[in-house]
Amino acid sequence: MHLKQILLSAVTCLMLSSCGGGSGGMLLSEGGIGGTGISVGSITGFGSIWVNGVRYDVSQASFVRDGAAASGQDDYLIGEVVTITGVINADGVSGVAETVEFDDALEGTVTNISTDNSRIEVLGSVVQTDASTLLYGFGQLSDLQLGNVLEISGTQDALGVIQASSIVLKQQVFTASESKLEVKGVISDVDLSAMTFSLGSLLIDYSVADVELSNNTPVNGLYVEVESELAPEGNLILASEVESADEYAEFESGQEVELEGYVTSYTSSLQFSVSGQPVMTDASTEVENGLLADIRLNSFIEVEGYINEQGVLIADEVSIKRSGGESEDEEEEDYEEEIDD
Template identity: 25%
Template sequence: MYSYIQTKNSFPLKLFILAPLSLALLAACGGGSSTGSSVQNPPAPSLLSSTLYAGSVSGLGSIVVNGVRFETVGARVLEADDPYGTAAYTEQIRLGMTVAVEGSADDNNGTGTASTIRIDGGMRGQVGAVDIAAGTLRVNGQTVKVDASTMMQGATGLAGIATTNWVEVYGLAQSDGSYLATRIEVYGSRGGLESSYPKASTFPVSLRGIVWTSASGSFTLHDGNNGTITVNYGAADVLPAGVGIAAGSSVRILANTAPDGNGAVLASKVLVLNPSNLSSANSALSYIKLKGVVDSVVGNTLVVSGTTVDISAAIKPAGAIAKNQVIEVKGTLSKGILLASKVEFDSRETLYTERQGGSSSNVGYKQELYGMISGFDAALNTFVVQGVTVQSNSATRFEYGYTKLANDVFVEVKGALQNGVLLASKIDVKGVTVNGSVGDSASKDDALGKSSGGSSFEIYGTLTCSTYPSACTINSSVNSVKTNLVAAQWEKGAYAANSYVEAKGYLDQSSVFQVTKIEVKR
């Protein structure tokens, strides 16, 4: 029998919040330290009963955030303009969107279950300038950095974006005021953006950044181009209620108009999005795994994506830590400073085995997809999984050497985005590698390939049934999946024809999606 492939991950931005029970257990077991500091040593991951993972979505089918694949069916998902309210986000979460996920997680196995997901919004507005050579956009006076791993919708690259376009940008705020984009949605007009995202009609402009200076009723942001933007918020709603705005706060500003010629903007709403605000646990002790870009290095003090890090007591990697490197930092948070216990350079890899019983080697990747193939083109070696175009080439590794791909076959794909296309470094047809054996005939392997090998995944689409619950279909923009709901547990809502749903399940050997959990999104 074939076996599952173990994965070794690194994690972009992880914040583990200990619930009060975990703190009590830690104290009872003698954990922590009282040697001149109120900050305890990092707790063992097994003690963590509540987690917050904040970062960009690097995988789909369910979502992958910072190396952990979260089940999301039944989770409360809050939309970006109201992350502390009750407004539900009812669309599919897309690759490159930034989110804050609360729930439970097994950090060692890279799996978790989300209870609350907040869409962590970024910039919104009309494009002010495009610099293809520099790889940047200007939006609302702020600099947006774009690289090959930025996921784009509505354009194939910077060359396809004009100053008449409106954009919705997700990414990572930097201390210098620039914004590293992980996803950009491009629209031909303001009306096009509002049609796709109706909340934009209320707040057509948003800015995102780290507060540089703060005064009564106003604060400033760097604009990423040696200038500043002044945000006047005296009459604005500041959320969550009661939170203060100070230098170093991570904020998102919602407004009716872009900054004026003097670089000033009148805020209608200010969202404070520090990890401590995004978590509902609000414990005194936090264990953090942070992956980000090094903004500055002064002795043993780093600034990583706006967070100050003390590495004086940390285990450090070989080689110098320098500005603009992507690193991973682990430690505890004390008075806003991350006291690091370990610093590592960015890496993520999975094991690849050429044939059953053979030796394994490491394959690098940044993004991952779990789902059924559609739009397969044998001539171009391209196909679509979870709405993302995938391309294989001579460097792609096929687990156990099974290379036969076709529409409706379930695959796990790992690779790296390149201008909106996932270049596959490894493809695993799970139905074959899990259920097949050495010596199986090609026809048996092909039949096994129609199943997902017991692996569960999640899909979105419109539900219709000719005979409910045994003969149904979930239709998305890229494929139609035969679906059986006999054993399904309804997490939210109930069956209604043509409802838009999110479902979790597995493919049987007849390529029927056997649903285990389902919810109505709208």
């Protein structure tokens, strides 16, 4: 972890821990909506759990990590993206969590090292870091070697690139009974006779896998999660489990939502999507750190509001954390050049 990040995390944890279990505490960002709802964002502190500027009391919460029950907040790390279901108090900066769920974006071996010390390839997927990415078990990307096993938490941007909020070095090399692979993506090139399909550049052999799909059969266009207990052989993964998955968080009509993520599609400043969730703004939407006109494709923002009957998030408030920069075509060219160098 960079020295700046170590100091920031340490100071944050100490200040939060000193606040005890009440509703007071350090305000890390703007705070949240009141009422029962769902908050999706990265953990910014402990002493309870801070997400999207709200300090959640987790003393009575249930915890889930990668689909399995977890014991408590000690099983999580600052920077990991979680989904919290619970109640936000009227003050907008404190709440009570009912559930805390974490699901990594990717877990697997390093398949390509980038020379710019900001991008890396894991199981063929590009992972982007920045100054806010927290690194655990190593100091910088240039310390990593081919075959290192990493767990990535983060959010996909408009190009499908994983913008990492945290990276954990799990093992130096893939180790049987300790290491595992977890990769998500859209199925293509299904070969029912060979019992294979593709996920991006990966070839998945599901001949011995527990396939939890409709009719136990993979279908082109289906978004899935693949797990394996064996090291990849080139681009080939022998799957132990294949199951359908949600590409993005899903919400129900009437739910209050706080959503942190990248603008993944953009029609106008009044209509766009964040992490695949359609969003609408209007003249009454409050904007922090800029104007609605500053929002563009790949802006990193936080949206607060409610889900209407059409499944659209009607934004009461938008906080712009990073505006988008280059066009989609320019960014895609940059990613390809960096990884190919």
